[in-house]
Amino acid sequence: MSIYYQIYESLKKDLSNNLYKPGEKLPSENVLSKRFGVNRHTIRRSLQLLKDEGILFSKRGSGIIVHDNRFKYKIGKRVRFSQNILNENYVPETTILRSEIRKASKIEAKNLEINSKHEILLIETIGKINNVPSIKTKRIISNKRFPDFFDIFQKQLSITKTLKILGVNDFFRKNTLVTAEQADSIQANLLHCKINSPLLKTTYINQDLNLIPIEYSQTWFVGERIQLALEN
Amino acid sequence: MSIYYQIYESLKKDLSNNLYKPGEKLPSENVLSKRFGVNRHTIRRSLQLLKDEGILFSKRGSGIIVHDNRFKYKIGKRVRFSQNILNENYVPETTILRSEIRKASKIEAKNLEINSKHEILLIETIGKINNVPSIKTKRIISNKRFPDFFDIFQKQLSITKTLKILGVNDFFRKNTLVTAEQADSIQANLLHCKINSPLLKTTYINQDLNLIPIEYSQTWFVGERIQLALEN
């Protein structure tokens, strides 16, 4: 087998072992050619294969960069799961894990600005991108304000559509908090990632045009596949 | 007598007369074929005989290189690459293939007697004798104990000198293990030998006067050109 192909395989192995991480630079062509004991053009040929596969791309004068295939999930004033994904020509899907109606906790009541005696609706969903589960969301919604929410959501599988039916034509983020967590075994299983894989966790409130909170929610994103793009 | 054999004898005579010196290139096949007034394939046949004898080695795209016969590499209590070669009136040279800082593997930590959480410095080098690459070494050194090792080594290109600068005036072998391996295509290219050529592999630990391990390393020698001389 030709040398350039073997080097290609060697580099591909390093890439899959995460020796070179998405967004980072590879060693320069000169360094690589010395490492493998071949001419620079031979290295270039190996690299070309990886560029053709979309794994690498190069910038003249700068270097060779590992392509970041992570989905860019936009977080701005209006965050819409399905629309976010459709905009990038991917296929979204939402499945419901569970729902529950119970009394609000103190924090939930505070964030939804409701009385803590009131009941809330809890919905947990998994969001899939091109059939790969990558997003888990836990929503808290006032059951007093939206008693039919779950019935409608179950059919629509969309927060935006459900709220529209309930007369809320627009809503937007009051705030968003981003933290990092490690996946436990249950989450890892749900999100098709490894145990201890880093997860991005967002905690946020969506409110309507009258600034009244609609939902107090938390969303976990698989860090290996999704990056959050914050907008202003 | 056939033409190719006469050319072979003529070339062999030139080689023994040191007309072409170890590490240097022969004239290209095209030049030789014109010189002898024969087709290139005839020259190739003559050269093949010399390659089979291990006297010549060819590198596609580069040329045909003169090799030397077996070098006696001494392995005793103190093994010093450059000194070993200088003692036999040959010219040593060291080039760096790559370096890497990462966490120690279990075996590395055990052999260096360090905590497996500590970071190690990995250095891969090629050792040349009279300009012929014949020795490849992979070293593992505690990055915690010698944080500046690579910077110094990069300039000195000598373990002995680097350690002296770092305050280690002497070091010696704790043990040496010798095994045999076959060259894969990448190693073959680096070491100017054929694929599947036998390599002598030594695995060893160098320690300081206080018996504390300094490096846990492995060295590959091209079996066709180097023989190990064990001393006590």
Place this chain on the structure above:
DNA sequence: CTTTACTATACAACTATACAACTTTTAATT
């Protein structure tokens, strides 16, 4: 008739070298 030695030609794979275009780093200057 088959084998061997040699020629002829063509192309693929790899090296060597040089320079252009561009970016990043370094140093000097203000």
Place this chain on the structure above:
DNA sequence: AATTAAAAGTTGTATAGTTGTATAGTAAAG
């Protein structure tokens, strides 16, 4: 501290030269 200029380093491109390999053909020897 900020700006600017020079230097060094990176990828892109072009050209020529080298060995490896495949195919086809010719001539001589057994």
